[in-house]
Amino acid sequence: MGQIERYGLYVLVLVIFLILGVAIWGDDSQAVTTPPNTDLAVREQLAESSEQDEEAARSLSEALRGQFAAAEYDDPSPKPDPKSDVMKMTAADLVLGDVPAPRSDTIDGPAAKPEPKVEDEPAPNRPIKGLPDLRRYKVSKGDTLMEISKKFLGSARQWQRIVQLNPQIDPDQLDVGTTLLIPHREDVLEDHLRSIRRTGGTYTVVKGDSLARIAKRLLGSEKYAAQIRAANDVKNVRKLQPGDVLVIPAVETD
Incomplete structure (x- = not known):
């Protein structure tokens, strides 16, 4: 049943109740205004007529109620789904608090700790058997590979040999305190x-x-x-x- 037909039934039921009210109110008015010397037969006729009108109105009202209930029962139109209404809510509605935001089923665990950076181990102290132990040098502030190479190897151009023996270092930026293995001359x-x-x-x-x-x-x-x-x-x-x-x-x- 369409929305317009429902409104029609509502109006019809309202009219019926108005008729009943007028009929009852009319009976009371006639009962009050009827002179005491009115003929008994006339008063009985009026009372009987009023009862018949009231009975007819009551029967019509019950019939309409039954029809309205049947129409509601057989109404094929889909009923509103509260879940669908929630799904239609916009993000703005969630922000304003009209609908509670969905709760996450997962529980965030503790933040994973970053793994410590493991630097490559320096080369063996004596890769060639029979050679004396390699010299170790701790980098100081302001040191460069060329300066270290010139100091220990006799030439600044030997700095690449230091890098080859210490692959874990950054040639462009030596960290103060880093221990370097110095190759043999x-x-x-x-x-x-x-x-x-x-x-x-x-x-x-x-x-x-x-x-x-x-x-x-x-x-x-x-x-x-x-x-x-x-x-x-x-x-x-x-x-x-x-x-x-x-x-x-x-x-x-x-």
């Missing part, structure tokens, strides 16, 4: 390498090493990488780990 290193080429020796792998790089550094050429691999039975050259100890074979050099 080239003359000392060269004397020892000549001895290794004649008699062989051992070498401890550092971060970034490869067989070719080790061969060139210790034996003077990358072509000796195959001999180092054979001497150590290396299955996979990509799996060299810092701390691995390699046997360096003696080689014939020109």
Whole structure:
């Protein structure tokens, strides 16, 4: 049933009640204004007529009520869904507090603590067996790699050797208090390498090493990488780990 038809039924019921009220009010008025000397038959006729009108109005009212109830029961129009009304609320309604914001089912746990930054460990103190221990130097305010290189290695151009031995540092910004391993001077290193080429020796792998790089550094050429691999039975050259100890074979050099 449409909205207009409902309003029609409401108006009709209202009219019926008005008729009943007028009928009852009319009966009371007639009963008051009827002279006491009115004929008894006339008064009985008026009373009977009033009762008939009242009964007819009552019957009509009950019939309309039953029809209205049936119409309400059979009304196919969808009823408002309170949930849908909530879903139609805008974000502004939630901000104004008209509808409570949905509660989250999850409980936030404690904030995860940031993992501490782990710096790469410095290279082994003595990667080439037989050499004296590497010198250690603590960075002071104002230090640069070139100045440190000139001080310990005799030339500012040797600073890259310091970086190779300390891969954890930032060459552009040295942190005060950082401990650096200082490589051996080239003359000392060269004397020892000549001895290794004649008699062989051992070498401890550092971060970034490869067989070719080790061969060139210790034996003077990358072509000796195959001999180092054979001497150590290396299955996979990509799996060299810092701390691995390699046997360096003696080689014939020109």
